Amino acid sequence: MASSARCVPATPSRPTLLDLPSPQTTKRVGYDPTYGPKRKRPRPVGGSALTIGIGFRCVDGIVIASDTQITYGGSHKRYEYKIFEHREASWSAIFTYAGDPDLMRRFFADFLAVASVPGNIQFLSSVSGISQIVEITLTAMSSILAANSMGLSILGAVAVHNQEIALVKASNGAVCIARDYEYVGIGDSSLLRFLETLICAPIGMGTYRYEQAFRIATYLVYQAKQYIDGCGGDTSVSILLPNGGRHIRDGETKDVEQEIKDLESRLSIAASLSFNKLIPARVLEDNWKLVIDKLKHGHR
Numbered sequence: 001m002a003s004s005a006r007c008v009p010a011t012p013s014r015p016t017l018l019d020l021p022s023p024q025t026t027k028r029v030g031y032d033p034t035y036g037p038k039r040k041r042p043r044p045v046g047g048s049a050l051t052i053g054i055g056f057r058c059v060d061g062i063v064i065a066s067d068t069q070i071t072y073g074g075s076h077k078r079y080e081y082k083i084f085e086h087r088e089a090s091w092s093a094i095f096t097y098a099g100d101p102d103l104m105r106r107f108f109a110d111f112l113a114v115a116s117v118p119g120n121i122q123f124l125s126s127v128s129g130i131s132q133i134v135e136i137t138l139t140a141m142s143s144i145l146a147a148n149s150m151g152l153s154i155l156g157a158v159a160v161h162n163q164e165i166a167l168v169k170a171s172n173g174a175v176c177i178a179r180d181y182e183y184v185g186i187g188d189s190s191l192l193r194f195l196e197t198l199i200c201a202p203i204g205m206g207t208y209r210y211e212q213a214f215r216i217a218t219y220l221v222y223q224a225k226q227y228i229d230g231c232g233g234d235t236s237v238s239i240l241l242p243n244g245g246r247h248i249r250d251g252e253t254k255d256v257e258q259e260i261k262d263l264e265s266r267l268s269i270a271a272s273l274s275f276n277k278l279i280p281a282r283v284l285e286d287n288w289k290l291v292i293d294k295l296k297h298g299h300r
Helices: 101-115 118-125 127-140 142-147 190-199 210-227 250-274 281-298
Strands: 052-058 061-066 069-071 077-079 084-087 091-099 152-160 164-171 174-177 181-185 236-240 246-248
Touching: 052 091, 052 152, 052 164, 052 210, 061 091, 061 152, 061 164, 061 210, 084 101, 091 101, 091 181, 091 236, 101 118, 101 127, 101 142, 101 152, 118 127, 127 142, 127 152, 127 164, 127 174, 152 181, 152 236, 164 181, 210 236, 210 250, 236 250, 250 281
Parallel strands: none
Antiparallel strands: 052 061, 052 181, 061 236, 069 077, 084 091, 091 152, 152 164, 164 174, 236 246
């Protein structure tokens, strides 16, 4: 990131990862107690989050969505919230990731440590400055990241309240202000590339409002959970507003997924009837009308 000032690293004398408590900012009101982080049970070694993390920059905010499954060797699975959130008086950040959960927890703790260094306060007045703090944090972790086969890809929303808001992506140590729609994922992401051409590219993401992007992001995560190994669990969605406010929409994703299933079922029926010349035109019209009504319901 271009800047004439130099971002100051946090003090290197920090506890090891095993000694670091989970940052309080990762806890949230209404957090499901059945999720992994609150369970008191032994944790297998070598977990990976084959996450599909999705972000939309909209005209009125940024939508961040992900699944919740952590996969270990031997097909062991557990579930935890994969969205990390932090808010200060003048800036906010929301991150999701793909890769090693321990690396992500370390990144988030170190990111907050670097951001809290008094000499770095000037960087918190712009999204490019906050992105530079992300970059210096990952640079300090470069040897650890290089030694980890799963690596770490990060997708985030950052806001300087009522001034700037941006979608940020970090992959292989490189940090950039992302396009209007972006995703991170370890595994087969060709599904999302295909769906992007159908859903996102034709109209441009800048035309979406976050209510629309919320439904589209939920749909994309739903498809990833259906067809990409390693993705699963509930869908988590957080929305960052330009003023730093946040909407947490986890409780609504199951309803959206059910609507998606209903729509796919009706679309499948209507499409199959379209290729059957024995079906009366009125029956065909009625079935396509049901599909259109479902689509109108989602276009709010």
